């Protein structure tokens with residue numbers, strides 16, 4: 001089943017200055033005008049398929065993310081949501097089709113994308129401070145080599161701004177292993193923002209958070225998107241915490257995907273067509289959506305995350 005793009009993006013690119021300028025330290029100077037950085041889509045997936053372990057995970061998928069958009073990738077366990085992010089980043093090859101990320105081939109623009117892989121919790125005994133976790137986003141590729149004096153001070157100022165931006169000032173000096181899941185997630189989002197990306201790719205950042213923390217982190221991600229002009233492509237298992245913030249969703253099913261606004265895509269008709277089986281979308285009295293009858297992907301979950 002191929003993707004039906006039910007509606008093109010409706011929200012224009014934000015006019016506010018982007019975080020790229022604010023967060024970028026001297027060690028990562030603003031790039032000269034990038035010939036690829038036109039106002040076209042940041043992510044373009046065209047008629048793509050991925051095969052892993054001899055099985056087609058998904059095929060004929062097309063999708064796009066425009067500058068400044070907040071887009072969720074939805075679907076049941078194992079349908080290939082994480083795989084879609086990784087294929088865009090060039091971490092998993094396509095079997096067919098085409099992906100462009102920031103106008104370039106997969107892997108060619110990863111330094112300009114803030115990627116937060118699916119959550120791995122920090123060991124409770126880890127003594128690294130929250131500030132250091134954020135700083136790794138700036139100079140983690142230096143393998144512990146210190147930056148020279150002025151650049152080191154600028155990097156520290158950037159880390160302080162990011163910590164402030166994500167509201168982690170009260171605990172960023174504490175060992176990260178002692179922090180709550182929501183506090184750790186804020187610091188990891190700050191880390192992903194460290195190089196001033198135009199696009200954040202977040203893989204289930206609300207996973208294993210309680211409901212108040214889900215709401216708080218969802219609100220933070222939305223503010224970063226709206227106020228800082230950073231587009232967000234986010235894998236979510238439950239759309240409800242982000243439903244009010246989304247511009248569009250990409251709903252993956254076995255064999256394809258559908259994209260459009262949440263109102264257009266998360267309906268009984270559209271999901272029944274996508275899955276080829278009756279699906280019911282119910283709206284609870286508090287506005288939460290419940291999808292009933294959605295089939296799980298084939299059970300081939302051995303070593304699902306082994307390639308990370």
Ligand SMILES: Nc1ncnc2c1ncn2[C@@H]1O[C@H](COP(=O)(O)OP(=O)(O)OP(=O)(O)O)[C@@H](O)[C@H]1O
Pocket residue numbers: 052053057075076077078079080081082083084237297298300301302303304305306307
């Ligand atoms: N390295 C691998 N080798 C073979 N199959 C893999 C590999 N990694 C993932 N898969 C399979 O690809 C499919 C998609 O996995 P993926 O993690 O993208 O799904 P997902 O929708 O993100 O799942 P979840 O919601 O459970 O995180 C799964 O069936 C998984 O078992």
